[in-house]
Amino acid sequence: MNRSAAQLWRRDIVGVADFAAHSAYPRFHVANLESGTVRSFRVAHGAGSDPEHDGWLKWFSNVPGSNATSRGSYITWEWYAGKYGTSVRLGGLDPDNSNAFDRAIVMHSAEYATQAHLDHWGKLGRSNGCFAFSPDDFYEILAQLSGGRLIFADRLGFI
Numbered sequence: 001m002n003r004s005a006a007q008l009w010r011r012d013i014v015g016v017a018d019f020a021a022h023s024a025y026p027r028f029h030v031a032n033l034e035s036g037t038v039r040s041f042r043v044a045h046g047a048g049s050d051p052e053h054d055g056w057l058k059w060f061s062n063v064p065g066s067n068a069t070s071r072g073s074y075i076t077w078e079w080y081a082g083k084y085g086t087s088v089r090l091g092g093l094d095p096d097n098s099n100a101f102d103r104a105i106v107m108h109s110a111e112y113a114t115q116a117h118l119d120h121w122g123k124l125g126r127s128n129g130c131f132a133f134s135p136d137d138f139y140e141i142l143a144q145l146s147g148g149r150l151i152f153a154d155r156l157g158f159i
Contacts, residue, residue: 007075007148008075008148008149008150009147009148010147010148010149011033011149011150012032012033012034012149013030013031013032013033013034013144013145013149014030014031014033014145014149014150014151014152015028015029015030015031015141015144015145015149015150015151015152016028016029016031016151016152016153016156017029017043017131017151017152017153017154018154018155018156018157018158019045019049019057019060019069019071019153019154019155019156020057020155020156020157020158021158022055022056022123023042023043023044023045023050023055023056023057023123023124024042024055024118024122024123024124025042026040026041026042027040027042027043027158028040028041028042028043028131028133028141029041029158030140030141030144030145032144039140039144041133041134041137041141042113042118042124042133042134042137043113043124043131043132043133044110044112044113044124044125044126044127044130044131044132044133045057045069045126045127046061046066046067046068046069046126046127046128046129046130047067047068047126047127047128048061048066048067048068048069048128048129049061049068049069049126049129050126053123053126054123055122055123055124057069057155060096060154061129062092062095062096062097062098062099062100062103063099064099064102064103066129067126067127067128067129068129069127069129069153070092070096070097070099070100070103070105070129070153071094071096071097071153071154071155072092072093072094072095072096072097072152072153072154073092073093073094073097073150073151073152074090074091074092074093074097074100074105074150074151074152074153075090075091075093075148075149075150075151076088076089076090076107076145076146076147076148076149076150076151077089077090077091077147077148078146078147079142079146082106082108083108084108084109084110084132085108085109086108086109086138086139086142087106087107087108088106088107088108088142088145088146089101089106090105090106090107090131090151092105097153103129104128104130105129105130105131106130106131107130107131107132107133107138107141107142107145107151108130108131108132108133108138109132109133109134109135109137109138109139110125110127110132110133110134110135111125111135112124112125112126112127112132113125113132113133113134114134114135114136115134115136131151131153
């Protein structure tokens with residue numbers, strides 16, 4: 001399912017995932033364009049993007065079944081109850097993530113994205129390509145980014 005960028009009906013807050021950083025670092029940035037504030041959080045990447053499971057994203061993929069993270073612009077859609085509880089559907093807006101909806105790439109919380117997991121393993125766990133956050137952070141992110149807002153993901157090198 002492909003929906004156009006014109007459906008970004010909320011342009012006040014955006015999320016930016018900088019997958020150039022290791023998963024141990026806050027690399028998902030929620031920028032409030034009206035207030036000029038930014039909050040940063042840890043986010044897991046897909047297992048297919050990090051086959052050695054060393055915490056570094058090696059590559060992106062849009063291929064179904066790859067379990068990899070896709071780069072590009074996403075629109076946030078509705079909430080739903082999924083495997084990890086409340087989750088947010090995402091639509092890919094670029095050729096590099098056009099299969100996001102069909103691949104069920106979403107935002108959700110996960111225990112493998114918690115501080116306790118990081119303290120034990122030195123890195124976050126890996127998703128199936130989804131944006132997975134600590135349950136402690138997810139509801140703040142959900143409140144900020146749900147329903148028609150933009151998320152952009154790539155290797156940007158902010159850190």
